[in-house]
Amino acid sequence: MSVKSFSRLSKYLISYTLILLILVMGTKFMQNKAWFLSIFFYTSAALIFATYTISKKTPGKYLLPGVLLLGLFHIYPAFYSGAVAFTNDSNGHQLSKDQAIEAILQDFKSPIFTDLPIKFKTLVDEKTKRVSIVFEYPAKSYWIANSRTAEKIDLDSLEFDNFGDVEFVNGQKVLANDQVGFYINQIQKLKIEIKGNTSLQPIDLETLEASTPIFKYNKSQDSLTNQLTGEKYYSNDNGQMVSESGELLYPGWKTNIGWRNFTTVITDQQMRTPLLAVLTWTIVNAFLVVSVGFLFGLILALIFNYRHLRSKRFYRTVFIIPLAIPSVLSILVWSGLFTSETGVIDRMFNMSTPWLTDPWWARLAVLIVELWSTFPYMFLISTGAIQAIPSEILEAAEIDGASPVKIFSQIKLPLVARTVAPLLIASGAMALNNFGAIYLLTGGGPTFPNSNGNAGATDILISYTYKLAFNGQEGNNYGLASALSILNFILVGAISIYGLRKMKTMEEIN
Amino acid sequence: MQRLGVGLLAVSLAFLGSIAPAQAAGTLTIWVNSGEEAAYKTASEAWATKNGVTVNIVAKCGLGDCGMSKLGPAGAGPDLFTASHDNTGALVKSGVVTSLSSVIKKSSYPSAVISGVSFNYQQWGIPIAVSNIALATNLALVPSGAPKTWKELESTATSLIASGKASVGIVTHIDGYFMQPFFDSIGGYVFSNKNGSYINTKQVGLNSKALMKNAALMDGWLAAKIFDKANTYDGSNFTNGKAPYSIVGPWSIDGLDKAGVKYEISSIPSVNGGTARAFSGVTAVYMNRFTKNNLLARKYLVEVVQTAAFSKAITKANNSYPANLDAAASVDAKSVSGKFGAYGALCIPMPNVSEMNNVWTYWNNAFADWASGKSKFGAAMDSAAKNLNTALGNK
């Protein structure tokens, strides 16, 4: 076989194996009822087949792997989160409605105390392998029950052994103790209801526990009735059973609530006020970080781009050290350094500043740390941009006698800005979502009073959303957090698109 | 070519098929805190062999509710799992745990511990370990040892500060959790919990009558430097002998030993005689409501988890104090662990309701305002209580 046809053969082999693998995976997902995943995998297999074996168009061949991964692990989760925004997914609303009703019926029970434990014996139907149990409750009253019914059984049908335990039922022998274990799966599902509103459940392989259920569910009316007080509970529109007097029963269930999460954000006073403050700070913070960081980086680049300065490389290496330290760790170290009065910074400058407890000092602390993380990158790209300025322009300006300030403002700054503009926009987008710097340093900063979800003075939208999801009032509120994530995405996306457009027009002007 | 394709198909199917795990009958899956698998395995071995059950211990817990609120209802949870008791409220409200009221033997545990795993008049977890903070006394500064009464603590501290030997009385973080014993001693509480099994979040006690009456005491102590006015926690004040007392947890012991401090651990005396109660944390085992092996899990809880031997084995392995009374009795009362535990039996468990998320913010802010001098203790707590009530929707 020639080399060329061997490589072609191996290419086919690889792609066909891959397609086969993906098809098989898709089928397994289908078996396990993971519909979206199976459809995705089937589609991917088809796309791979189409792109690599049939199509002549080259761009697809380079883009497809990235696009598939992007779709499955970035876009799909985003949509998944988005869908949650329209539900009341939160602490107390994790079950389905059936599960929730069942849980309420199970949990609310009055135990019935008996002098002796209620023992039972197990029978197995030869043909159907279905299990029945026989027990005595109350004294001298015998029952036979299975997963569907429970009925009284005459003493005549029973035969007892020497210990007084049931040995034969209608001539059939009960299971020996060491045999009962094989049927544990059926036994543990038994829920027996007998007259007088008594419910019995096995608590091990030979004992039952009796109790009086407090609630009864009426399926047609969709209502729960409290057997003791007679009070009725109906479903509300937030996935819970509620009585006329407003008492809520837990657990509730997960249900679709439409746009309510979004409207809450606007109408709830406790959310609206802090949210506005957080939004403002998100934008201001990003703007300051990018602009001050860029200026700082640019000025440093100008200073250290000097021809006669040896050891340029030394400074370049040292300045980018902040990039090398894992931010997770460096920011936590910074938070320790900013401790008021006994922290290193206060001791160094002999101050006593409430760095992390006063809103404005906290914001300054956040900006300082963000500046520390950003300036290396800004320094590097500015250096590159300055080096790219054609030297003829600079020489011409010097010959013309322009002052250094004029050279900077009329030539260097605009040219550099135009070159690095797209990178600045990308930095801006990242600064809008810079979770680590905020959360690890101040945790969102001194908290505003009266804020749902503990919004604080240094919170940006993403840290506020995170706190709502995992730390909110009444526990986690994923629905609300997902709604905020969508708003976050729209905000960042809108600002970035605006920035991109502006950049395009700038380029056209120049 | 075709045969190759079929062969590949067969191989990949076999490979993929073998990856999915098989579930055997008579298996119990338990999720535990990372690092504790070995201890659980050893403690369950005898029972597992005797009953022919495979006990599968997996390290998946340690944070919050172990993911149970999502995994349980989806059918992806274990049979049993461990969590710290302050998750009880959230777990019960979400409906992912089974009531263990008829399983637990209340007499095996201190009533405070039972209260920690109680919610809505029922018990939901089997306690294993208890942890809490305690008072540490620097024996170099206070040779007479731990104070038996608040008066003794106060006078020792003030005289040391007056003579210049100490710069502060009690080195402690000034926030709700660490200040709780002092808060308790002057009559404050977070939520009322009359019979220990029902927390009433509609009744907030941050500005209770007793507390408001005694609030001035806190201001006095702050002025006397019993507490650090600047609210800047610096543990070295205690290790360097510049403070007679400190509030410490089991995690601080190593640092103290390394710094070479001679100390004594004790309970915190209350201002009105008796003991000031700090918050204790209870680690407990919970049952997944959606378990497919509820009888087996129940049997394990009754025959293994509730025994003193189990509590002893687990807590020995991870250096904590057993919740089980019999196991606790076997811990050397003179050891540091014993001293923590003795105090712990008198402490109240942290309220296990999810409304606590809101409490911390307002409560901690109030303490910060008081310590920095921004407002008096009574006023700070009063406004915190009002904000909290608004946040919780209490009238």
Place this chain on the structure above:
Amino acid sequence: MRPIAALNAQKRSFWLRKVLWRHLVGMIVLAFSVFPLIWMVSGAFDVTGQISTQSLIPKNRGLYNFTQLFSDSSRPFLIWTRNSLVVAISASVMQVTIGALAAYTLSRHRFKGRKLTLSTILIVQMFPQLLAATSLFLIINTFGKSFALLGLGHQLPLILVFGGSALGVNTWMLKSFFDTLPTEIDEAAKIDGADHFQIFRKIIVPLATPIFVVTFLLSFIGILNEYLITSVILGLDGDKMTVAVGLQQFIYGQYSKNWGPFTAGALLATIPVLTLFIFLQKHLVSGLVSGSTKG
């Protein structure tokens, strides 16, 4: 004065005016730059485990934090390091490869929807994966029900998740760099009979080594740092954690923060990355510097 002395004097004054102040500025910025690093070193050797030690050279110093770090068998630092390296290296290689392939076609091939693809890539990345953490958790769990190796607690799904962010800002940076390579070399190769993939392999890739190094390094650091999604997918089994997740365990408890081993571990985690940086700084600087020309 003799001419040479005069020249030297002039040189010195020149140096003082034009250069000295730059060194002064440099020292100040240097101090700012390494500030937390110094305290990290200090804290790592402070045996009482304080994060803001009293003095730069701790009073009670020793190697205790390091021994504590390595002696806790439920917190195996070396295993974490191995996990971190496996995940970070595989995921970075994947990111660079996917990014390079995409950047090549976006730079070289004019096709309908090219501009749209570029902007879409940038915009899509703006939905932070962090907020989709719960969704990712449930999705990977669903994977795990069908294929255990792809489920929670395994490294493969984590690497794939990072692969999902491959088409992003990195692609833009790579594309900008490719744009600076003149198309004439492509033409020359085409005349010689090379197809698009051979051009990529034999011409573009060798020339783009500096920018590949940059992209790999930035990805590598980003993934090493990442602990939120990593902890959600890898879970809490001590043997499966990465360094970032594992070190968090020491200070997770609100009241039981164990700064000692945390700082020691942080220091150990920083040293190799820093060394890598210094070794590759030539490539790194030239890559970033040229990656910004033509934006």
